[in-house]
Amino acid sequence: MPSLLPSLLIDRRDLDFQLYDVLRVQDLTARDRFAEHSRETFDASIDTALRLAERYFAPHNRKSDLEEPRFDGSRVHVTPEVREALDAFSKAGMMAAGQDFELGGMQLPHTVALAGFGLFKAANMATASYPMLTMAAANLILAHGSEEQKARYVPNMLAGRWIGTMALTEPHAGSSLADIRTTAEPAGDGTWRLTGNKIFISGGDHDLSENIVHMVLGRVRGAPAGIRGISLFLVPKFLVEPDGSLGRRNDVALAGLIHKMGWRGTTSTMLNFGEGEGAVAWLVGEPSQGLSYMFHMMNEARIAVGLGAVMLGYTGYLHALDYARSRPQGRPAGAKDPSTPQRPIIEHADVRRMLLAQKAYVEGGLALCLYAARLVDERRTAADEGARREAGLLLDILTPLVKAWPAQYCLEANDLAIQVHGGYGYTREYPVEQFYRDNRLNPIHEGTNGIQALDLLGRKVTMEGGAAFRLLAREIRAAIDRAASGEAAGHAADLARTWDLIERVTSTLAAGPSDRALANASLYLDLVGHAVVAWMWLRQAVAVREHPDAAFRSGKLQACRYFFHYELPRARAHAEVLLSLDPTLLDMRPDWF
Amino acid sequence: MPSLLPSLLIDRRDLDFQLYDVLRVQDLTARDRFAEHSRETFDASIDTALRLAERYFAPHNRKSDLEEPRFDGSRVHVTPEVREALDAFSKAGMMAAGQDFELGGMQLPHTVALAGFGLFKAANMATASYPMLTMAAANLILAHGSEEQKARYVPNMLAGRWIGTMALTEPHAGSSLADIRTTAEPAGDGTWRLTGNKIFISGGDHDLSENIVHMVLGRVRGAPAGIRGISLFLVPKFLVEPDGSLGRRNDVALAGLIHKMGWRGTTSTMLNFGEGEGAVAWLVGEPSQGLSYMFHMMNEARIAVGLGAVMLGYTGYLHALDYARSRPQGRPAGAKDPSTPQRPIIEHADVRRMLLAQKAYVEGGLALCLYAARLVDERRTAADEGARREAGLLLDILTPLVKAWPAQYCLEANDLAIQVHGGYGYTREYPVEQFYRDNRLNPIHEGTNGIQALDLLGRKVTMEGGAAFRLLAREIRAAIDRAASGEAAGHAADLARTWDLIERVTSTLAAGPSDRALANASLYLDLVGHAVVAWMWLRQAVAVREHPDAAFRSGKLQACRYFFHYELPRARAHAEVLLSLDPTLLDMRPDWF
Incomplete structure (x- = not known):
């Protein structure tokens, strides 16, 4: 039976909205591979993941933070709850959620499997990393191993043994x-x-x-x-x-x-x-061929890293929201009478700023990661070869952003979750400081964010004569057109202007000396990343029009407004440096520090 | 004898530059209170602080992080090295560095005493907080206590007992x-x-x-x-x-x-x-009168918090710099031959970006905190009453920035220090992750950064009919004039434009409904904070002209350029939201989240 309290791992309304209203994963059931599925089986897999994550993963999240694995000279001991969690995970078939039926898998679309797995990451990133690594290793063997290797290793791995x-x-x-x-x-x-x-x-x-x-x-x-x-x-x-x-x-x-x-x-x-x-x-x-095999898998691993960053940001946001609703402190400006009761801090505009920023980062980041996962499904199962090829190209160019943007901004969300909690947030008696510390790895591993920036600007933007970049532009402009009337029209115009700027920046960089262009690659990634997340918000603003829950609808539109008004201009401010091929970084000499 | 290795707590060239070339603290020796001092006695006090900080404070910084104080049911036990550090600190007279000779103090200017104390914060923030609190409590008693209270408590406190x-x-x-x-x-x-x-x-x-x-x-x-x-x-x-x-x-x-x-x-x-x-x-x-006494002390306490944030950022920067110079990894673009040796990561432009950002934050933050400390000295000892009053007004309006800006951006510097270290930076085998965790308190305590933003926009900007704001503008414009020719002329023009914008923003906010204006107070603080730090960089760019060390001079100018090109535009981007009195935060309803 699901808990009566709203989950602090995910806003389920949002996840459903992203999967079914924005990405329309239910349409995938028309394809052979997913023909035995339906919205009901998708929902059931998510329900199961949420239940297991809350029951087996979340409860020992702090315990495994406090009691690190220790080596006694012969064995490394890990908190026993981790094994119990892995057992429950494997028994429920989660290790093979996306695998073929014949391997004992559930043959779920990657988008649905990843959304479900994200809940385990939100509940306990450290424990979730064991199955994550196992699934990645099994996929490598399945993709490139011999039949004997597959037979010998994969079944034991998918069983969690x-x-x-x-x-x-x-x-x-x-x-x-x-x-x-x-x-x-x-x-x-x-x-x-x-x-x-x-x-x-x-x-x-x-x-x-x-x-x-x-x-x-x-x-x-x-x-x-x-x-x-x-x-x-x-x-x-x-x-x-x-x-x-x-x-x-x-x-x-x-x-x-x-x-x-x-x-x-x-x-x-x-x-x-x-x-x-x-x-x-x-x-x-x-x-x-080792590195090419690894990179073959890397697109999906990087989506998984991005999603992990999102999920830590997401649970931090929900904890901050819960705290802000229940913590009385101070009174609104203009109502300072100290004999009146204190008011919940969510009524203070600056607390709302911090919550809206978190909402904009984590829901925008979730949209981005699930969009990328949807591209994995398209690349694998779209009927038309052209569509598969386009999905692959789009995925190639988006991958560095999918990894780096959430790693930076959903970490920032965790920072804001601490700040909303005030002094309490800084203590280990509350969970948000751990979320921050756990998330801090994400800008480092699976290719640092600096490496992602070089990958984007130095490789992906120019690959196949710029085909991936043009495809991305086409998709963004199509979304702008779809949003051109209605509540989000102003945002659509804003994104159109931003994308024009990005095209100008991109050709300026392409025409300049490559060392000067690449020196500012991190700023380019930040600019394009924000534009891409703005696109994700525009898509949500359009998809939410028909949503039956008025408060949910208003919240989405307000977070979209926040992102366009408060966030996008800061990223656009990078344009000056980029357009001038600013050599400040390149010219700095080691002995000048 | 000073260590032969450069300190990882401070770049002494920079500290000397800030004290003597930018702030000219040696001029204070012309005043009665400091007549027995000279540049030599100032230097000696800093030398002593650095030696004690390195010998007694830094070595147990990680140990006290790992072995937290514990309560055995009757007593709270603290790592014994803390007591040894406090003894050494007190015996050297550091507890009374700024106090009158007759109290057994050194009667140092606040600027010099604070600069010296900052070294203890850089070495071990946790241990330094015991003397910091003791000095603050002693100052409260000295300022407001009875003669009996002073006699009974203060000598024992200044002696560290x-x-x-x-x-x-x-x-x-x-x-x-x-x-x-x-x-x-x-x-x-x-x-x-x-x-x-x-x-x-x-x-x-x-x-x-x-x-x-x-x-x-x-x-x-x-x-x-x-x-x-x-x-x-x-x-x-x-x-x-x-x-x-x-x-x-x-x-x-x-x-x-x-x-x-x-x-x-x-x-x-x-x-x-x-x-x-x-x-x-x-x-x-x-x-x-309790709160007014506390607030009386708060200006100085908030400078101390700002400086603590700076010093953690500073030591993190020096550690990152040291690592970047010694860690070989990869090769520059265009020289990818894998048979050649790997190159120190400081040669990668993106690593330089992270180091330049840290340098810009911590040296800019140090300039700001020491400037504020210099105002404390002016307010106390300037001959002319008008000058004392002006110093007090300037200090009032700068205090929220001095507290909040370093707390945010020198924390960001610590984040970048982790990133420069890559995976190693994420481990407790390296010190930078602790600097981050220690620094994360600073945006929270002594008035959260959100509270500082309300203090700045809601109180300080309008105090005494806007007198403090006008005074700040006068000082900034004077610095712009002084920089109007020479290498920093472009930056001076940039700051002039930014300050014009800030004046327009400020009057727009003053004319608007106060709830809509105050809702965006944090953005206002960020905008003004960046402009004020830009001013600090402009002052340094002018003061460094005559510096004999060419590499130091080039480094200062490059960091100044970085701040103006890469940082200031991002803060200016807040202007759109501020000028439109954007109501997004205010309109967001709790049930829309």
Whole structure:
């Protein structure tokens, strides 16, 4: 039975609105892959996710923050509630929500599966990261592994018995994956022996599962330097016997636990591969294709990171809203009589500013991430090849924004949630400070926001002769046209002006020297990101017209107004620097600091 | 002997530049009060502070973050290094750095004393808060207490034997101090019996000192409701016998410790006064004057908060700079050959952006806080009464900015310091994440930033018929004139345009309905704050012309350029909302969220 209290993980009215009114995911049921689904089965999957997230994930969120995983010299101990949560998650089939029926999956559209998974992130980011990594590793094996690898590993992973990791970063090679040194030599029997040190491996060791399946980037000895020489290996913690039982422990040693600002319930590890005879490894797919396999998966991983940032921002917003409605403090200007009772702080304009900003960030960010997920569904299942291609192109150009914009602005939402709580928000007796700390990782991992900016301006905008950028422009202008009459007409005109500016900026940058253009890539990302989220708000303003709930409708329109009046002008202010190809950053010399 | 390595607490070249070239504090030695001082004695006091901060405060900064004060049922235990640090601090006379010689003080100008104290904040904000509170409490007693109170408490406080607190907030009364309920009744012997509950009392209990001197806001029973009925009481933890020895324990009970996001080395307490027979209390000054006494002290307390935010930002910046110079990662655009060695990340334009932003925030913030401290010196010691009055007016209007701007932007600097460090910055193995967490308190305490915005727009701008605002405008325009030729001429013109805009905004707001004007007060504060910091940068750009260190000079000019090109336009973008008296915040209804 659902709780009678409104959830503090999501505003369900909003999620339903985004899925069914804005994105019309119910239309997907007309496609073969989703023919057995209906709005009812979608709703049921979301209901289940919400129930499990509230029952098994949220209650130990603070506990795993306070009681970090610890290494006793032989084992890494994790709060037992994490295992219970993973069991409940796997038993309900959530690990395979988007997978084929034949793999035991629910074959849900990616949009619906991701929306459901977001609820676990909102409830407990640290615990949710174990299934997230497992699903990502399983997808890599499914996409590029041999039949034997699929049969041996994937069913155990989708059942939640074995947990996956992504072992990319090395101590000297984070943003610069081209420099990784982990090396593999053939053992002569079809397997490889891997040697190298990895760092920041989430879930790299723990007592949560019988086995751990590491997906490791390394180079075949003698492979060329740089990204072209990187291969993908599968390295299990325990070797798997032909009958599927677990054999001896592989040569993968925990070199240490890393202690983070937040996200503390997820073990973060340094791992040494091959301190002894070499870690037994299996090549996944072709040699030297490792990074392209990873990047193949990266679009979806980056949507997942963006959505994680959104969901932490979203639950923080709902907590701040709840607090602002119930906390009496002060009186409105003009009614200062101290003998009258204090009023809920939501009545103060500045508190409303902070709540509206949060609402604009998290609902705008949610719209963006789900739009991207919808593109994944289009790319996979649209009937028409042209539509699939266009969806892929749009997804390519949007991915850096989907990752970076929520990571910045939904983190900002968490900051505002603390501020709404005042002194209480700064204490660990309230949850919002943890949301902030957990969210602070998102602008860093899966490619820092600075890397996303270079990806957007240096690669995506110009890819295929600018085809992705033109497609994005077409979609935005179509939304502007659809909003050109009615309540949002002013915003539509505003976005049209902003997009004209962006086109001017983009061609100026393209015509300028690339070092001067790229130096300001972060500002470009912020400008385009805000315009894209403004587009998401415009889409919502149009879709909400027919909504039966008048208060919901007014709230959407007011948050849209907030975004256009208060946010967009600040992003447009970057245009001066961009149009002048301002060399201030480029000219600064290290010894001048 | 000073360390051979450059300090990570401050760039001493910059501090010297700000004190002597920009603010010319050496000119103060011409005044009677500072006649025994010279640049040499000022330098010596800063040298001592830096040495003590590095030797006694910095080394346990992480330890007190990890090992929070704990209550064993009878005593609150604090890491012993805190006591050692306080001893060293007091023995060096730092507790009385600005006090009269006759009180055993050094009689330093406030500007110099504050600059020195800032180094302790940079080294260890939590430990520095004990002397900060003690000095503030001692100053309150010195300003408003009886001769007996001064004699009984102040010498022990300035010697660091007794530690002070400020007990203002109650569980239901934080921003709204008008609503405090703590009540005092006369005991008939000149003392009072105090009853009430206080929360967020930093240093409210600990084992660091023989006694604790609480400065408590409460109301005499029967006093009028609201701020007019609030009095200031002195309530020692242990009663003091006539011979100065400590008597019985007062009726002040620890109701609990509060666990914070940062600033963890400072005990934060809930205190119950008068659970038994009533806490024995002494009235300080006149009844019903308590809040005015507090506000009297508040200008300086708010400069101290602003400076604390700056110093955390500053040390974070220096750590990020150090990391960026030494961490190789990736290669510049156009030199991607993976067989060449990786390059220090300071060579990447986006890392320079983050470092320049930090530099612009922390050096601009330092200039602002020290400028305000210099006004305190002017108000106290300028020969001419008109000059003293003007300094007081300028200080009044600048105070909300001095508190709020660094609290926001030097916190942002800490956020950028984490980002420069990448994944490492997110770990507790590096110090920058703690700087962020410690700094996050500053936008909340001593009046939230939202309260500062209302203070600026609702009170300070219009005070004395707009006299303070006009004075500020006069000073800014004078600086613009001084910069009108030379390298900063373009920036001067830019600031002139911005200030014209601010004057237009200010009169529009003054002419509009006050609820619509005040609804956007936070944006007004951001706009004026950025303009004021731009003014600080312009002053530095002029003062640096004669500086002998060419790299330092170029760095200052580049940071100034960064601030004018990258920062100021974003603040100016608020003008649209302000000029239209945008009612979006005001119109938002609680049930629309």
